[in-house]
Amino acid sequence: MPDGDVSMPDPSGSGLITLAQRGDVDAIGTLYDQHHQALFRYIWLRVGEHSLAEDLTGDVFVRMLAALPRYRPTQATFRAWLYRIAHNLLVDHYRKEGIRVSAPLQQAETQSADDETPLTLFEQKLTVERLRRALAALEQTQREVVTLRFLSGLSLQETAVVLGKTEAAIKALQHRGLAALRSALAGEVGVSDG
Amino acid sequence: MDELHDLFQERLARLERGEPLEACLAGLPEEEASLLKMAAQLSTVDYPEQASDSIAVQRAKLLRAAKERNSMSSKESRVAPRWALPAILTGAAIVFTCVFVVAAVAGFAWLRRSSLTPREVAVAATPQNGAPAQTVAVANPQTGALANARGNVKVQGDDGAWATVKAGQTVTAGKRIRTGPLSSATLVFYDGSRTYLGPNTEIWIDALDAKTTGGPRVVQLTQWVGDTDHDVAHSDDPASVYEVRTPSGSGTAKGTSFRVLVTALFVRFDVDEGQVAVANLNVIVIVIAGQSTTVPSGEPPSEPVFRINGEGEVLQTGSSWNIGGHTFLTDDNTVIAGNPQVGDWVAVEGRLLPDGTRVADRITLLHRALENKFFFTGVVDSIGADSWTISGREVRVDEITNIEDGIEAGDTVEVRGGIAQDGTFWASEIRLLDDETEQPFEFVGVIDGISDSGWTISGISIKVNDGTEIDEGLVAGDVVKVEGHILADGTWLAESIKLADEDEHKFEITGPVESTDPWAVAGVEFETAAWTEIDDGIEIGDRVKVEGRILEDGRWVADEIKLIEDGQALRFEFVGKVTGVDPWIIGGLTLATDENTKIVGEIAIGDFARVKGKMLADGTLLAEEIKLLDTGLGCLDISAIVINVSAGQIVLNTGQTINLDDVQINGELEPATIVIIHLCVAEDGTIVIISITVIFQLDALPTATPAPTPAPTAEGGEGGQVAICHKPSGKNPQTLTVPQSALSGHLGHGDTLGPCNGGGGDNDDNDDDDDDDD
Numbered sequence: 001m002p003d004g005d006v007s008m009p010d011p012s013g014s015g016l017i018t019l020a021q022r023g024d025v026d027a028i029g030t031l032y033d034q035h036h037q038a039l040f041r042y043i044w045l046r047v048g049e050h051s052l053a054e055d056l057t058g059d060v061f062v063r064m065l066a067a068l069p070r071y072r073p074t075q076a077t078f079r080a081w082l083y084r085i086a087h088n089l090l091v092d093h094y095r096k097e098g099i100r101v102s103a104p105l106q107q108a109e110t111q112s113a114d115d116e117t118p119l120t121l122f123e124q125k126l127t128v129e130r131l132r133r134a135l136a137a138l139e140q141t142q143r144e145v146v147t148l149r150f151l152s153g154l155s156l157q158e159t160a161v162v163l164g165k166t167e168a169a170i171k172a173l174q175h176r177g178l179a180a181l182r183s184a185l186a187g188e189v190g191v192s193d194g
Numbered sequence: 195m196d197e198l199h200d201l202f203q204e205r206l207a208r209l210e211r212g213e214p215l216e217a218c219l220a221g222l223p224e225e226e227a228s229l230l231k232m233a234a235q236l237s238t239v240d241y242p243e244q245a246s247d248s249i250a251v252q253r254a255k256l257l258r259a260a261k262e263r264n265s266m267s268s269k270e271s272r273v274a275p276r277w278a279l280p281a282i283l284t285g286a287a288i289v290f291t292c293v294f295v296v297a298a299v300a301g302f303a304w305l306r307r308s309s310l311t312p313r314e315v316a317v318a319a320t321p322q323n324g325a326p327a328q329t330v331a332v333a334n335p336q337t338g339a340l341a342n343a344r345g346n347v348k349v350q351g352d353d354g355a356w357a358t359v360k361a362g363q364t365v366t367a368g369k370r371i372r373t374g375p376l377s378s379a380t381l382v383f384y385d386g387s388r389t390y391l392g393p394n395t396e397i398w399i400d401a402l403d404a405k406t407t408g409g410p411r412v413v414q415l416t417q418w419v420g421d422t423d424h425d426v427a428h429s430d431d432p433a434s435v436y437e438v439r440t441p442s443g444s445g446t447a448k449g450t451s452f453r454v455l456v457t458a459l460f461v462r463f464d465v466d467e468g469q470v471a472v473a474n475l476n477v478i479v480i481v482i483a484g485q486s487t488t489v490p491s492g493e494p495p496s497e498p499v500f501r502i503n504g505e506g507e508v509l510q511t512g513s514s515w516n517i518g519g520h521t522f523l524t525d526d527n528t529v530i531a532g533n534p535q536v537g538d539w540v541a542v543e544g545r546l547l548p549d550g551t552r553v554a555d556r557i558t559l560l561h562r563a564l565e566n567k568f569f570f571t572g573v574v575d576s577i578g579a580d581s582w583t584i585s586g587r588e589v590r591v592d593e594i595t596n597i598e599d600g601i602e603a604g605d606t607v608e609v610r611g612g613i614a615q616d617g618t619f620w621a622s623e624i625r626l627l628d629d630e631t632e633q634p635f636e637f638v639g640v641i642d643g644i645s646d647s648g649w650t651i652s653g654i655s656i657k658v659n660d661g662t663e664i665d666e667g668l669v670a671g672d673v674v675k676v677e678g679h680i681l682a683d684g685t686w687l688a689e690s691i692k693l694a695d696e697d698e699h700k701f702e703i704t705g706p707v708e709s710t711d712p713w714a715v716a717g718v719e720f721e722t723a724a725w726t727e728i729d730d731g732i733e734i735g736d737r738v739k740v741e742g743r744i745l746e747d748g749r750w751v752a753d754e755i756k757l758i759e760d761g762q763a764l765r766f767e768f769v770g771k772v773t774g775v776d777p778w779i780i781g782g783l784t785l786a787t788d789e790n791t792k793i794v795g796e797i798a799i800g801d802f803a804r805v806k807g808k809m810l811a812d813g814t815l816l817a818e819e820i821k822l823l824d825t826g827l828g829c830l831d832i833s834a835i836v837i838n839v840s841a842g843q844i845v846l847n848t849g850q851t852i853n854l855d856d857v858q859i860n861g862e863l864e865p866a867t868i869v870i871i872h873l874c875v876a877e878d879g880t881i882v883i884i885s886i887t888v889i890f891q892l893d894a895l896p897t898a899t900p901a902p903t904p905a906p907t908a909e910g911g912e913g914g915q916v917a918i919c920h921k922p923s924g925k926n927p928q929t930l931t932v933p934q935s936a937l938s939g940h941l942g943h944g945d946t947l948g949p950c951n952g953g954g955g956d957n958d959d960n961d962d963d964d965d966d967d968d
Binding site: 127 | 199202210229236237243244255263730789796859860
């Protein structure tokens with residue numbers, strides 16, 4: 001799990017962040033280099049539009065620059081803090097645009113996956129477009145948790161910080177989210193397979 | 195079901211720790227196995243990537259924005275407010291004996307006025323401020339412009355009378371500028387150099403020709419008292435001079451950044467960038483980045499020593515302070531601002547003496563020790579002699595509870611106080627709220643002006659009426675505490691204006707958020723700091739309550755920005771020991787949580803945590819956030835010279851060897867580099883070196899402890915003679931003795947102070963060149 005390995009330390013060392021907080025341009029550039037692709041993926045999975053995702057990724061770093069003096073390492077890892085900015089930005093984006101987040105499908109717990117063979121199902125190639133469509137069908141918080149945990153590689157604690165929830169809540173949500181995602185993918189396969 | 199859930203979480207954790215998928219799947223039921231397999235597969239998907247041209251544009255835009263911010267905030271790396279200066283020092287000018295105030299005042303009076311076009315110079319509000327810069331027009335090299343004047347800032351006119359400065363007012367050579375308490379200003383020069391004046395400061399402009407081309411830049415100031423910061427623009431002309439003269443010596447700099455503190459007893463020069471030559475009584479020392487020198491009255495400059503800056507918890511006070519686990523000696527010259535006590539969090543600035551002793555020059559209170567506290571608004575149900583019931587919550591009162599007169603059952607009140615160990619709410623204050631829309635304010639400021647139509651206090655127009663309680667005899671310049679309400683039309687109506695206590699520099703305002711970058715509430719801009727606690731989710735238009743302090747340079751800095759919820763939410767906030775986690779019991783109080791409760795940090799029983807939340811109608815305490823307290827003792831920045839670099843470690847001039855494993859290195863570590871070592875102290879006293887940053891490269895390692903360079907006896911010339919290492923192009927360096935008055939010119943050519951090769955004198959002028967050597 002390259003980008004999703006939670007054992008991977010936050011690459012933004014405290015010294016680098018301290019320098020960035022002091023206005024060191026090289027340090028700020030390094031922070032951008034370390035995080036922009038992952039943030040772009042996170043945002044793209046939410047908005048599904050390449051150019052919009054690029055614009056919003058840029059906005060995250062503009063907000064980061066303004067908020068850096070207020071960042072405190074004792075409150076959250078830098079990565080979690082950055083994703084929280086991105087999360088809030090997306091919330092703002094949806095609110096300003098009046099976009100309704102898609103309604104959830106049936107809760108995974110209520111669905112039966114018996115009509116599919118899960119292991120067989122996921123042996124098929126999981127394309128990013130399939131994944132994005134399936135994610136869009138998830139309840140919003142479940143989608144956030146699955147994205148942050150398994151696609152962005154945030155730890156339980158970091159995900160809890162980003163979403164403002166307890167780790168216990170994240171554990172429950174990730175389990176339900178994976179189940180819901182499996183069901184959504186199964187439904188999609190059923191349709192496409194005719 | 196729970197067991198399966200736990201099993202899945204355990205396998206997922208193993209997978210995330212790097213164990214092979216097959217091993218993690220072993221023994222898992224098919225349902226859980228499929229979920230785990232999918233979790234693993236999600237990270238293998240080929241995701242789209244941001245286009246390279248978009249990355250390049252975005253990155254460049256970000257860095258440009260960062261540079262612009264830097265240009266607005268010339269020294270934003272400093273974190274501690276530090277204009278503090280005891281009022282007793284204002285009399286320092288009496289003992290003024292400066293030997294350097296020579297003919298400069300008159301000498302430059304002839305300077306012709308330039309026909310150059312005015313220059314726009316960006317200037318941040320303060321050296322520490324990250325707020326957008328003002329742009330100030332400077333008419334010509336022979337003038338300076340005063341910007342960001344706060345409080346009482348005055349300029350002496352030709353008739354000798356002192357007049358309050360106007361925004362952008364220009365000044366010329368011969369002018370005198372002074373600031374009062376809680377006041378500050380920035381003097382901007384044509385070449386972009388800037389001088390920040392802290393409170394209780396007086397400077398004279400002796401000579402001013404800040405030209406950028408066609409000759410040397412000349413800025414000569416005399417600082418009689420107070421605290422100044424200098425950002426000196428680079429000049430290509432080696433004869434350029436930027437000099438600050440004081441009652442005890444002068445400092446000459448080129449393209450550098452330094453600070454000057456003048457008190458009745460001593461003068462101190464602190465250098466942040468570049469180097470400054472400090473001279474007094476025919477002794478000159480070179481102070482380099484990261485160093486300080488102190489010049490006691492009537493004595494030569496002391497040997498420069500490295501500075502220590504940092505923040506930490508006060509563990510001990512007295513002649514010897516322990517701050518963040520480090521011992522600092524204090525003496526009569528140590529400035530202690532804010533009366534910090536054990537447990538409080540302070541900023542410390544000091545010096546590291548050659549024997550390793552740390553001496554504190556300034557200790558500034560940042561925030562008081564955390565203590566259990568609460569506040570809420572509610573409706574008074576009943577009033578008893580020692581206990582009130584407010585919205586169903588019993589609140590104890592005693593003889594020290596400040597209870598506003600006239601409160602009756604049914605009134606809406608704001609209550610604040612502390613939570614005792616046994617969970618009792620003890621009220622320290624109960625105030626009547628007139629209506630839901632009132633916006634109370636409270637601050638301490640300087641009276642700028644008094645007229646029939648109203649008062650101006652620290653730049654804010656304050657209306658008074660027959661009900662306003664005003665201390666007798668208040669005049670412009672007095673520091674007062676103002677309390678009142680902001681009316682619906684935005685008018686600030688004072689209920690009282692009273693002479694402030696010396697250490698009562700706080701403010702409290704309530705109103706809608708107008709901006710968050712910079713922060714502005716109810717028409718007042720203020721700053722935030724590292725310790726400012728800001729409620730999550732505050733947006734423009736939200737109603738907030740801001741509490742903070744007014745620093746001695748007049749800046750408003752928030753300690754807390756709290757969202758005021760609609761209706762009559764009963765809010766609480768306290769710090770307590772965690773004695774239970776299911777349910778949460780903190781400080782003896784049982785707390786409810788819901789899906790929105792934010793738990794920050796790995797909190798275990800026995801930890802201390804800060805709780806924020808609201809009281810529900812049934813009296814339940816619903817926690818919105820439970821946050822593990824920052825348990826570190828503090829962090830320090832220490833400057834030192836690198837003596838030796840070997841595999842994985844460095845040796846400092848202090849004799850310490852530092853292992854570089856897990857240390858963030860910024861810059862190239864080489865022998866003779868000056869570095870700032872950022873270290874933090876954990877609760878258990880463990881010292882962790884976080885980063886090492888190179889800030890300066892010396893020409894060579896010092897061969898011995900740097901010592902002041904005594905100049906030979908004066909030979910009739912101004913300031914006597916001084917030895918330098920002259921470095922002619924393409925030839926060997928040679929030791930020369932030159933008049934002190936010619937020193938700055940030589941230094942500008944690249945020569946260095948002191949004899950060549952560390953004073954060995956082995957290559958004194960025995961070459962065959964035609965220099966005017968000795």
